[in-house]
Amino acid sequence: MFRSLINRLSSAQTCGIHTTPSLNEVRLLTRLRVVDNSEIGKRAMAEGKPPKVICVYNKKRVGLIGDRVMVAIKGQKKKGILVGLKQNQKVKVPKFDSNNIVLIDDNGTPLGTRIHVPIPTILRTILKERTHAKGADYTKLLGIATRFV
Amino acid sequence: MSVIRKSSLDILSVGKWILRRDCRLLSAVPEKVEVAEKAQEEIEKLSGRKRRFNNPVLEYRHVYPEFLPDPNPKWRNSLREKMERADMLKRRSQIDIPEFYVGSILAVTISDPHAQGKTNRFVGICIERKGCGLRAEFILRNVVDHQGVEVKYELYDPTIQSIQVLRLEKRLDDKLYYLRDALPEYCTFPQDMDPEMLPEGTPVPLNPVQVKLKPKPWLERWERQDLKGVSNIEEHLKEKDRVRRELRKTPWEKYDLMKQYRKTIPAEDQTEIWSEVYNQLQQMRVSRKKLSRKRLFTTPKPQLG
Numbered sequence: 001m002f003r004s005l006i007n008r009l010s011s012a013q014t015c016g017i018h019t020t021p022s023l024n025e026v027r028l029l030t031r032l033r034v035v036d037n038s039e040i041g042k043r044a045m046a047e048g049k050p051p052k053v054i055c056v057y058n059k060k061r062v063g064l065i066g067d068r069v070m071v072a073i074k075g076q077k078k079k080g081i082l083v084g085l086k087q088n089q090k091v092k093v094p095k096f097d098s099n100n101i102v103l104i105d106d107n108g109t110p111l112g113t114r115i116h117v118p119i120p121t122i123l124r125t126i127l128k129e130r131t132h133a134k135g136a137d138y139t140k141l142l143g144i145a146t147r148f149v
Numbered sequence: 150m151s152v153i154r155k156s157s158l159d160i161l162s163v164g165k166w167i168l169r170r171d172c173r174l175l176s177a178v179p180e181k182v183e184v185a186e187k188a189q190e191e192i193e194k195l196s197g198r199k200r201r202f203n204n205p206v207l208e209y210r211h212v213y214p215e216f217l218p219d220p221n222p223k224w225r226n227s228l229r230e231k232m233e234r235a236d237m238l239k240r241r242s243q244i245d246i247p248e249f250y251v252g253s254i255l256a257v258t259i260s261d262p263h264a265q266g267k268t269n270r271f272v273g274i275c276i277e278r279k280g281c282g283l284r285a286e287f288i289l290r291n292v293v294d295h296q297g298v299e300v301k302y303e304l305y306d307p308t309i310q311s312i313q314v315l316r317l318e319k320r321l322d323d324k325l326y327y328l329r330d331a332l333p334e335y336c337t338f339p340q341d342m343d344p345e346m347l348p349e350g351t352p353v354p355l356n357p358v359q360v361k362l363k364p365k366p367w368l369e370r371w372e373r374q375d376l377k378g379v380s381n382i383e384e385h386l387k388e389k390d391r392v393r394r395e396l397r398k399t400p401w402e403k404y405d406l407m408k409q410y411r412k413t414i415p416a417e418d419q420t421e422i423w424s425e426v427y428n429q430l431q432q433m434r435v436s437r438k439k440l441s442r443k444r445l446f447t448t449p450k451p452q453l454g
Contacts, residue, residue, distance in 0.1 A: 148265075
């Protein structure tokens with residue numbers, strides 16, 4: 001009986017069961033968690049239909065902290081900024097238990113008025129670098145944060 | 150947050166358990182040491198006093214694990230190790246890196262160019278401590294505003310301003326990665342936690358708390374890892390998981406002496422290393438103790454110990 005079980009398992013292993021842990025990267029079609037109090041975000045999270053990534057705006061198409069993403073949320077296209085990742089981070093950069101996003105509009109103004117989870121401090125520098133004089137101002141997001149870690 | 154204080158009897162038995170575990174871990178030490186340790190234990194039992202080890206090798210390899218190099222022979226380089234040790238001692242003379250273990254609650258203050266006050270303080274439970282030499286690192290975990298946060302720090306990072314141990318204790322396991330899948334109350338600690346002082350000379354207490362896991366999906370297959378600090382693992386398993394756990398078991402590994410030998414630094418090498426750093430470490434300890442005592446006398450707190 002044992003041998004038959006082993007055979008069955010070994011055959012199952014060749015059928016593409018991964019034994020390596022997942023990288024938890026933010027890519028196309030990753031589900032995210034909206035952490036601000038915007039109306040659309042709150043309703044999407046309450047309904048159990050969290051937004052999906054449909055584009056990550058960088059060269060590698062893998063989202064890092066502070067990257068801009070376009071998400072599909074309740075049948076609409078919205079832009080957002082990644083403010084916390086599940087993926088392994090560098091030393092001294094916090095790693096979160098979920099992939100967090102704050103929704104913004106095209107000018108960089110957040111749709112909500114509060115963020116109810118902690119925000120990594122490194123985001124200050126990153127968002128300041130991303131902001132140019134004539135383009136969108138992403139640093140408005142830092143104003144609505146409640147706590148930094 | 151639940152703190153389970155044990156009676157003195159329990160602490161004694163726990164200490165004995167730690168002793169036993171120490172013996173097993175230090176596989177490379179000749180049996181004589183173990184025998185001596187046992188004799189010492191018996192003396193302790195007879196005299197009824199709690200005493201720490203006299204042998205610095207046996208004590209220091211737990212207090213300062215990063216001074217021992219990686220046992221992998223490919224990565225050994227005696228000159229580099231020596232230089233690293235010198236650098237570590239230099240760093241330790243600058244800031245106080247206290248004794249802590251996996252399961253202790255720490256507060257780390259770093260100078261952070263991104264933060265507004267230029268410093269950043271994080272409180273959390275140490276869920277992992279690894280690496281040797283200057284690469285030694287540890288991970289702190291906490292739940293802030295119902296959001297689990299983990300930060301990895303390097304022990305000898307020059308931007309660290311202070312490391313404070315808020316509660317010195319051990320847990321039942323060597324790594325606490327399962328806290329990621331546990332209910333959030335098991336790793337929620339207030340940011341303004343007060344440090345708890347242990348009376349001098351007591352062994353490091355062992356916290357026998359068993360956490361409850363959330364239902365599946367989990368990040369890892371905890372059922373295969375033989376965890377002692379999880380209480381409700383069987384509830385979430387299916388028959389399939391149990392069968393696979395049985396199949397994946399490796400009961401012969403505890404008899405694999407070579408494997409244990411390859412994972413540890415031999416006792417002869419250890420004595421060499423510790424004799425090199427012992428004096429300075431001891432000096433630092435004593436001077437720190439004096440300093441802290443002075444501070445205590447100037448600002449007496451109510452109910453110490």
